[in-house]
Amino acid sequence: MAGSASDKFGFTVSKARVIDYDANDKAVINYILEKEPSLRLCIECGGCSATCTTGNFTRFSLREIHILLKRGENAQVREKIKKCMLCGKCILVCPRGVNTRNVVFLARQAFQKYDNNEL
């Protein structure tokens, strides 16, 4: 932040890492859950992330993204979710039958709607 107090005085304030659950906006996850209720069934096994080609080459975990969305940590997900190539291998391994590809698809849609004030 140019010209801020921290610049002048040579120190910075670290942003807290805590997930402030109550302050976070759940509009994106609510949109996804409404259209793809199977996401409720996720038990965080990580099978989707293990099989994911994107995840094998870059820092991308659908399991983690799913939790971040549920906690309303949208800023972290916004860019990351664009990495997915929608190949759908994750659907094949999911033990709870979550339509994981549709979750990614809906998340992208939700962010678009969010930006257009449609959520």
Add this chain to the structure above:
Amino acid sequence: MTGSVAIIGGGTAGMEAAGQLARAGLSVTLIEKEPEAGGHARNWYHLFPDRRSGSEVLKYLNDQIDHENIKLITGSRIENFQKKGNEFVIETENGQEVKADALLLTTGFDLFRSERKEEYGYHIYDNVITSADLEDKFRNNDLRLLNGKIPEKIGLLHCVGSRDEKSGNVYCSKLCCVTAVKQAMELREKLPGSRVYSFYMDMRMGGALYEELYREAQEKYGVNFIRGKISEVSVNIDNRLVIKAEDTLVGRPLRMELDMLVLMAGMEMSQAGIRIADSAGLTRGENRFFAPADHHFGSNRSNLKGVFFAGTCTAPMNITETISHARSAAADIIKYLGNGRKR
């Protein structure tokens, strides 16, 4: 078949075993410290996994002990027993003497006293309750907070007094996970506007139909499961609970406000059982429960000839397992009195 058996502890295990032994022709004395038999089963609103009502279980158990061969003594503690020759002599605190050819201990468990985990604020903050308190609330059909409001945001904390070296209990109490799932569903059902968050370390859904119940809680009841143990509870200026946990699956701390927190209290060897074990020289395990003579083939036998165990005085068990364990104890005792024991 003739012979007599004294059973110490009139809960699920004691009542079931009494019924089995009585029907085999043995004369049974069932001794219970409380004014009524029934044990912990009396406190349940609904059981898992099928939501059978606790009163139905109680009725079944009372039917079991309604037999001419059973003498029920209530409101009577046992401090000690002695073996004189082939006979056990048990003295109750009211000075009654009971004689029997075999002895079955069904002294059960005590619920972990959650106030020992001070960081969770039980008995400090009004809206921190235990799983047993919640069953009470369900039975009384009153889920209001002390201020009269209906809770909207409710947390459930697993492993309170279980898998916890700090409370001296390294073992898993086994029932609390599924109890949390059942209670979460019932909360959502009774308070449709509520949101429920379950904070767990592992979801241990090993019993029959438990995993199915867990799935149903997610799918139909929208219960939120967060992997991470709450480290501490405080209250904010609005007297709302504030919890701290790590959301371990994303590796970040999490802060949340709640209207109510339910602590899933674990099971401990009962103090009554400990007193009897130590005075009689019965072996106990590191977890303080009675140690069976053989974990595979003799889970109802003790280190003393003629003394048997059944139910949650040997390990955490649900009602189904307790009933099975009581039946196997009865089979062991029948065999012991029929063939094994030399008069």
